[in-house]
Amino acid sequence: MVFDGIIISIIVGLFRKGNLRAFSQLNLKWGWVFPLLLLVQLTVFMLQNNSEFLGQLSGSIYILVYMIGLLFLFLNRKNPGFILIFIGVFLNFLVMGVNGGRMPVSVESAAVLDPSYIEALKESLYAKHTMLTSTTHLGFLGDVIPISDPYPRTQIISIGDIIMNIGIFIFIQYIMVRHPLAKKSGVSPLSMKGGEQG
16 A cells, blocks of 8 residues: 555646656655665565465564664654654554554455455465454454555555555655755756755
């Protein structure tokens, strides 16, 4: 859902006659951490079902990734929208943390997905997710909100995802439309002095 939020925000920014100029000089503390955390999550997700050892560690790895990500967001909290992103990520971190490092998924909501996903979920083959049951803690913060037609990509999301994507939208709209560099026309890259200071 994060990628969806980014793409939608950029499209809206372009419709608002914004531009991507300020992104080239975006200055975030620990800016290198974000792509690294995405890479770690993607790698673990792709390999966790092929390695029993990695599968057992995956819950702890996801929690560690979230903790580092929260620190990154806190350090950059002065940027527009980052407080909401922090809250959204924290809610996802909280529900995963109290459920063994896995995100609870509502089977009823997952009915909009391919049936094979539900079967795999019941067999615990997706180490980042687990089936929401009566013993799940804070289940309402899990993936319980289905999204389907007319939205082009069927999926289920959490309350944290929604809050996080609102923050992403605010941040990208600021960068594309309201940032001083976005308002300038014909600016040479050499004259750009940087983005927000956290």
